[in-house]
Amino acid sequence: MRPATYMHPFIIPGDLTRSMDAAIKTAKAEQKESGPHQDCVKRQGIVADLVGSIDPKPWKFSGKYVGASMTFYAVKAMTRAWFEDRKWLEQNWRKIVSDVELFAVETGTSGLSAGDLRGRHWTTANEVILKFSYSQLSSEFLTPSGWDFVSFENVVGGLCK
Structure with a gap:
């Protein structure tokens, strides 16, 4: 057969x-x-x-x-991670107190006050939500510094961790 x-x-x-x-x-x-x-x-x-x-x-x-x-189960896991990331991104970033120095250059938050920092996090989250809305898993993005590419497939599931 x-x-x-x-x-x-x-x-x-x-x-x-x-x-x-x-x-x-x-x-x-x-x-x-x-x-x-x-x-x-x-x-x-x-x-x-x-x-x-x-x-x-x-x-x-x-x-x-x-x-x-x-492959079906891998895509299913990626889809669940996508929803978890999206939910995490949609929280009210203006109420979250955080400062991630590691990403300060990439996010443009280096040296900002706490209020401005929360506003920038809110703006960044909305930019990422927009990318989540139209990007395929095979998409690649150039970081703002121009130093590296980030595969969208590698981003999904890693945001809210």
Whole structure:
């Protein structure tokens, strides 16, 4: 049977997906180590895919299905983090007392009074909310100093921590 036979229009629970992913990766590593027939198979253009199953159900899942499920759960986690970051950004920054010297140059807050600092944090949060509204995860931003790029995918989930 072809691996496409073992693709399904549903998602299995995350714990099972991670277990199957680990098992498939282990089996692939073992396959690479074994067998002189591997070269013969590759020369013929045959692409092998592993198929996993969960006992006692008769369902079988291709390696591609497990990979797609892992991607689904990664995107789901990123989406949850996006909502948490967005909620954190939408708090009233004019009432939050903080001073992050590490980012003072990038945020333009170096040497500001406490009131001006809170106002700048509010403005910065609104700028980031705007970026959150239209940016794809693959977007990259240049820092105001021009020294570095920041991938939006690396920002999501890290703001409110």
